[in-house]
Amino acid sequence: MENCCGLLTSKKEPVPLKSVEVELEVRDHVATVVSTLNYENKEDKPLEAVFVFPMPGDAAVCHFSATIGQTQIVAEVKEKQKAREEYDDALSSGQQAFLLEESDQSPDIFSLSVGSLPPGESASIRLEYVTELAVQADEGLRFVLPAVLNPRYHPQGSEGVQVTSVPASLVPYSLFFSARVSSPRPVSKVESNCPMDPLKYLNTEQSQAVVKLAAGHKFDKDVELLIYYKDAHQPTAVVEAGQTSAKPGTLMGDPVVMLSLYPEFPQAVMSSLASCGEFVFLLDRSGSMGVPLNNNEGSQTRIGSARDTLLLLLKSIPMGCYFNIYSFGSSYEHIFPNSVEYSEKTMEEALKKVEGMEDDLGGTEILEALKHIYSQACIPNQPRQLFVFTDGEVGNTKEVINLVKKNSGSHRCFSFGIGEGASSALINGLAKEGGGYAQFITGIDRMQPKVMQSLRFSLQPAVVDISVKWDLPKGVSVTVLSPPITTLFQGQRSLIYAQLTGQSPKTAEGSVTVKYSLAGHPSQNKLHFSLKPAEDSGLTVHRLAARTLIRSLEMVEEEEREGGEPDGVKKKKVVELSVQSGVSSAFTAFIAVNKSSGETIKGPLVRRNVPTLMMMGCPTPSTMWMSHSPAAGGFSGGVHLMQSAAFNISIDGLLMADGLEEDTDEYQMADDSEQEDMYDDPPEAKPELPRRDPLLQLVSLQRASGRWELDPAVAAALGKTSEEVENTQPSEVNKEVWATILALIWLHGFKMDAQEEWELLAMKAVSWLRAQNAPHVTQCVEAGNTLLGCKVQKDALGI
Template identity: 25%
Template structure:
């Protein structure tokens, strides 16, 4: 029955009459017509002075209309299963998000009529029998705004609301050029009758320099202190045991953090403000601001150290090592929501600005500036938020930003690939496609990967060769050696792809070893194309393998799905001297693969050197990466005392030297540049720690992080309110459960702990070799299917 109920439900954020009017005025909410446009996917509808972009996946809805003629429109394709045709009537329920109040039964709707409307992702409230207004004052924040759900009449157990100690996450971002400053406020509240410790595992961008940490208790504000990791943990635990309100921010991975807040008394609230800086990537023809909202369920191969466990709600306290992420079951919901406000000053004319992942309101305040707000109808934190803007090609230039303070000078350089690269042809290529076929890839993710590789096979040139490797519990490849890209071989490759199925764990190490192991044809450039969601907990093993055995191959990583492990994907590409791309809501498989071919169809600029008047030092990445067409890179370093803006950048392409012009806007007060340099240094040292035996790296990371007030693997923020001791014991530890990412199946990932272990896929027709070293039984209880 539970499964049946989950299929039969639509979750709709619904605004009643008053709400709709308010939204139209204040947020630019769509009219009924524009709402219908939204239902077709990521379209953009102009409203008075603002733009509303449609969402692609998350259940969200726009509402408009006069009293009793409301029309709720889903912004996404519904998960409607037509096989459930034995239901004649649906019950429409509104549940208040803000207060998590009891359900309010709006009325019933005829199944047949509902089917026709829901096929268009909408429901006309006129069709709801006994349609009623919500109780007065049902939501103190937005009157009449809650969650609208349709369930079969007679079902008495709809989605179960799970009270959680995290109410809301507010994200305020300022973007200036290619630098972002982001403040994340997590609002913790104790909904229970006893004192608790809240534990929340959450993601941040992998290169974010977390440099400020504030704990707010009522109107009091306490700045946290950066300490060595173990010292911070000890301080926190002592304060917790003595009854003080305290908080601790630990980095588990560069893109995964744990927030702990101790001694939250019943009914009390504590806010945590986290501030970070970052340089924004340029990909797919535009700059991107990405805010991840949820950590995907990870698979940890047996023997993994420091794992990231994926556990059902309530199971986190039973993990004894690593980090546990607690997940809501498919029939569970929490009231935790998110809002995002972003101020953009691009510095140059913005040609286009949109979110391909979420509904947003956009206010273009000038040709170079805009404000962006996440629609209140799209606030479920279950997938990455992506905002993309394009600037005129001629406006995108290599530029250096500098900052000087009492510590000296710093710079961040955005190196834009020269136009000359696009005029050169590439050498024959040996393309190795490595596809993740683990349980978390089941369904749409594998379909996207399959679609992308098919596109690639059909785009290959005569003289190219290819290989396909699949992995989950084990690895297998299509042929003993790469095949020539003939029509017959391409057809065979497509048949091989069509036979792929997903299941089992993610022993990515077998995939990467297979991709790098076989003999290389020196007449071809080897390009390893990795397709995965990256849901593993043993990232260092993968990166270490790349660092040690890359040879002269390049790795191009493609993150699949709504919340991929961007840290792993980006680092694989960085260490593999390639680039990372992402396929999912924000980019189609076809577009991503076409961009990849554009990247590799021209030689890269390599052996890049900087010659700066006054000298530069401590430039990171220490090995400046190659520069591909359409993919600027960032380099950070220290400036000499006599720097005067004289910058010369040279590199080699096609064996010929090439010199690049560079803009410098003059000295400025940009402390973020110093923080970004320190973060880049830490990233470089951390990568070296994975594969190098060099000593002293941890110490240098720690010293850098402490000196620049940065969270890192070896430093944490801690804050204690010593001025008050709460009553009683420190209370129960409550792990904040999160939804599995949109498009990811609970039953093949987290559900592996509840049901029989996922079965690895059967051999694929055409498999040349099954890696017998992989332990198909390695998937154990307590492991995500990855």
Template identity: 30%
Template sequence: MRVCGIYFITPGYPDTPLPILASRLRTEVVDLTANHTLTQIFYNPYPPNSTNEAPANAKEAKYTFPLYESSAIRFFSAEIGSKFINGVIKPKQEAKAEYNAAKAAGKQAALLEQNTGEVFTTSVGNIRPGEFVSVVIKYVHELKQDIEVEGVRLVVPTIISPKYGHADFTNFGVGWDNGWNNMSTKLEKIAEGRLETKGLAIEVMATMNGSIRGVQSPSHPIAINIGSHDASGQGEFNPQMARAVLAIPTASTTGLEKDFTLIISSTDISMPRAFIAPHPDIPSKSTLLVTLVPRFELPQQRPEVVFVVDRSGSMTDKIATVRSALHLFLASLPVGVHFNIISFGSRHSSLWPKSKLYSAESFEAAKRHVDGMDANMGGTEMLAPCSQAVSSRLKGMNLEVLVLTDGDIWGAEVLFDFINKSTSTGDARFFSLGIGRSVSHLLVEGIGRAGKGYSQIVGAGDNMQKKIMRMLKSALTPHVNDWRIDWEGKEAIMSSFSQENTAEPTTHAPISLYDTSSNPDEAKPTESSLPARPPILQAPSIIPSLYSFTRTSVYFLLTECTAPKVIRLLGTAHDPNTNSIHPLALNIPVATITSSSSALGLYSLLGRKLLQDLEEDRCGYLPAHSPHKDAEGTDLGVTFGLASKWTSFVAVATDDGDDEMDIEPNVLTPQGSDDEDIELKIHFHSYNSPMAIHAGASMARAGGSSAGMQQTTHMLRATPQPPPPFESVRLQQQQQQQQQQQQQQQPPAGRTFQSLSGDTGPYASYAPPPPPPPPPPPSHQDALACLQREYPIQRRASRRYSAYQIAKLTGTSPNEVAVSASSSPSLKKKRKSSNPSYTSTIESTSTDDTPSGIITRLSRLQLFSGHFESSQALLDVIGVSENVIKEVGDWTKNGKETIWVSVVVVVWLRKLLAKYSEEWEMMADKAWNCAMSELGAEEVKKMEAEAEKVAEGSTRVFD
């Protein structure tokens, strides 16, 4: 499903997208944060006509784009024709009313709203025929730690996953996919001579705290320059700087087929750090950021582990990967845990009513259950299986729930609320593993955040095994429920605030219980103001649990407070196995940030975290479900200047020409246009452009634009281009039907059309004429004319194509047309095969000889005890012959063959797959511990020496 870009919405008609001619993303990575400027340029090819049909006279278009849920939108502007409109943040209802009034008055206007936590929609009013539209959005987000390298991962999302359930979405349909090649040349000719820049470009400029060791993109080919931001590569070399560019300079290629991923590795990126960033315009406020990737060891616990596995239909191309992951989980579980597996789709079922002790019997039963798993359980209903995991839990032990999913759900906040309550006592945690490129980050990260665990996304080509093993290790660590950050003077500040805001109640004169002058029907509620905010605000209000190799960041807003010099992170771990307490502590020095743009970026991220806490009822200074929640959300959104659940950007063109700008924009003017009345101006702003803020204070500093700003601006997923004329789709249908008729040696039969609502129309026996020969390629002169047709796009099943549109394209009477795109076998086939298969480093076949595949195969061969029995399958995996196993040493003759083979496997893993140790070490530990307990250290040491010889003779070779 593609839902990004601008498309006309007119009641009773299909949604119609505007073609996108250019898409630019300019990203400035500063250590752990990324500032983005997204610019997309669209064109309205639809001419006015006298039929009053959409989209020619549509009053409104929607601009929809995806962002990851941690992003904070801090600036929005648009240019419609010659009108530049600048967004101002306002309370949501106020902004919407202003936009509607402007639209009704015929003014060009735009309204940017948060649709969900990761989808924003902008309503654009009164786009006239023949006009160009440019949209500029600036947003900031915190980068994720890459679990495989010492670095950060930048991801630009390209698609929004289909939701299971009912909601307002747009499906641009198979027509666009089928006819895209025919449209490419037309778009090229539209852009030719009109735009200085066209196509797709992503530019990333990184400045890291440590030396940059590498920049790579596992998703796309890129140009890289390490040592400078200069495109020419000249200038003084700086090891802390790098530049990466992805450019496709054609107007027909303005979108990405998969997320753009960039990994930047640098020295010291994982070290614990703290920064204080004074606000450049509000001297009394400062942002404090504490961030670290902890590395510490605690003794393993023996909890109850429940795997909640998505087996909905969308998992078809991923279920083999999930089976492999579960086999690795099962083989790595330590003795003493209890476990269960719950599968879900539209319904759910569990392996056992309650978790069972990890034993040889339960281990084998679980392996058989996993082998029989298929993606055959319908849709995605996640609350019920998570509820069962909690309601059926065993008493007296901690619960660890690991959720594996590839999709999204509607009403995720209900699930988050349930998980919040289930983990509030501190004896349960939820972890989530998102699989595939269409998974909702809002859902996956929300589960980890609410569940006091953490989340991981596994994309195509990612090393899933390393991620799932680290997740299992984290689930086996003792619970720490009292993480806190302290510094000198903090407790005194908060204590003083508490005393000032907990004054004794005022006593009034007694109220008579029978007052003849009172009128209870007219009594009004007492007006109450928002509660005072503490001088130190923390977000998230509850410090997340800390896990090795997973980044944790905590923000503070300090108001009229002295900046700390050193902060102290404290916690206490309880080991239930030995009933012992382990105090945890770390001192982190605080560095000062002097860059205004970096300070404003951290301020915006702090605001986003505060709003997120409020949305999820975890606000530190308001109780859950507080009556002040909406008012506080509105005030926070306006104060920080961010689009949110309670606030929106509204932009309205003025009556006296273009809006005034506080800084000189860079302008791109179309070149050599035949239409002198069409002019395109694209305004690029630096991140310091002024914007309004609450209480009259400026939230951003004005600043000049850089010389290279014209080339940098930038992208997200493109709007689908208008599909080809419906005639070409109908021609394909006719040709396929004729081929089928000839194969069956039957005379031509009539065609059946259905309406999109699924009803059979009154003209169900429409027989098409023989197909004409294919039309010649469009000429340069008629390219624009071809674009300026109305192309039917598939909407929801409840929407019908405009009879006028179908009649215009097929040459029939409007009263004789009722059509459904789903009635064509060719379209059904195309739709069924449109999703690319999901690839992973884990394969389901028994012949996967990659390191990850070998480890997966070994996990299936390991016994519950930890031993490996000698078998041809095992010998094939490790590349050793049976004769070698028998000839080296004499353990095969004295009843110790199983232990001997197990030692051989462990030594083989250490020798040949040492760099993949995190994926197999829990399996190897089980095998080694069994050998040590049965034979003792001395004899195992002898076996180890002999096993070295066996491993050296292996035929397996790995890079």
């Protein structure tokens, strides 16, 4: 290999990417991310590189520019096919050109083409996007910078590209990451799963702070930040002035308001959870679910954590409900032909099947499983709640989300993205269109508390008859840009974007009232706000509003296309809005051509393989599958440099134009089964399974009704012998009451830190105890405390 210098791949090939710099600015719950990718071509031939990278599915990409030498080229947004043709024409003319486009299959995958980088030349690519940060269960705001773009499984018959991954220690580029946080309220703390330098406050009010990633990031995990404010998540409104150069009456020319609403439901309604429902659990059993949840030694696999979670769910759903469990891979299975009534018999039968579930169903084809679920008739007076567990590695994201949206009237969908790199577009899209709630389980997160929070949401009465009423000064009209609110959950944020047209005094105020009905109780939340535009907000709110409207129009266009009505009106509107706002869409692309250089670039463009992070726990290199054909309108053949970091980019390979000098046999296509088989190669000898967690051990012994039985297994789970438990039992109390009270005392005495995991099943146990009307409960609690060494009060148990 010629000119082997600088950073090298494992094959001693030069790596053009030198470093990635990411600057994050968080204002309240809105994040602006600027990523700078620095490249240098140390070869004697020109390079063309295609980078494929993940990003938040609801992000608004609003800037793309390239600096080569002293020349900066700022990209424009144009219709996608026109941009591709302009890019190809520039390259064929020997000009430098840059193309940034969104995948046709999934809005959280982007492709960046850099063509071409002359010998000895350096280039910096700058990408900018804005996004809203999701609210977590503990009221933290979550930002994620992915370290890896997981393989997206495509059904048989679709094309893909095989590229190579390496262990994190061999990723040949560096990452610099810094974050600046500001809010009207003090920043209480910023946590991360990666080593960070200490948080530094910039003012005495502690409402502004900066934090940096510690040097030496190993690319072995996503960079995740959790940001906490004091008195967080109060309803707010931000009014942003229009762009002075834009025409009044247009989205960019008028002021736009962003409302953040946090509904508070009456306590009387919230204290009574539903006792009915049809719970359908859909579990991913593709090969990638065998990957560990994190890099810690002995970490549980994704499928193992999902099995434990299903155990908790099956113990926690109320008597009288119905349920079924589906699992999917290249095919799908179900435990029962139809949903069955929850009972001791059906619960035990389901648990036995769950214990045997492995990551052995091949690829990740969720669509057919969902179609079958939706083909099943709903059970009268049993609202359907769908729980989807997946690592999010699918290629037909939009098709899956559209199917959920079409069936949104018949159910609520709660989604869970498991592990690093789960598609945010898929997980968030399922919940948003299905009227449910999305959760991500990464790093050292335990899946169980997040899933149980969603179960509590599913047991809340559905909010109906939601309406939004605006009260604005005379002469000011409002155009709502967000889709109608269809779902409200206690304490969770709802966002509304609206365009304000007309003139009003700067001191004027407006208000918005959200009315709804909850379990037959009419309620409302009202928010007053000033129409005076906020200072120094730039065009962030406008861009987020434009992205929201673009996404809504794209969904309608997709539905019309699937319904055989491709009139293209919505597509035309999307293109106009995207070009006007400078925000990316499925039908547009950023294009930049360097027309200032008088010299044409000569010589064939060269391809180089650049390795990316190997997925955690994979015994063999992972495979990235994308397709992108300008002619077909998607990501096409060839091997791409998949870059991971700044835009969180996973680097995998470099695409070159004609005149390749390397042997292209290395990049032959593999079929989809080979892709997933990479995860399935079993180790020569399976390690001995660790002893089950004591909490899960005790939970596994609970009966469907909520009671525990007095047997040696329960005694062992409590850390006692059968003799100890039996000899201390009050004579007036039967064995089941005694065992159930002991279990409740143990949970309250030793597992309060995991209360959100066992709270619902403990409520079942308390209900069962009350129904027994057992005597001498106080004496029983005292004896239980003495036996277990606890000091739990009877009132704390709720009995």
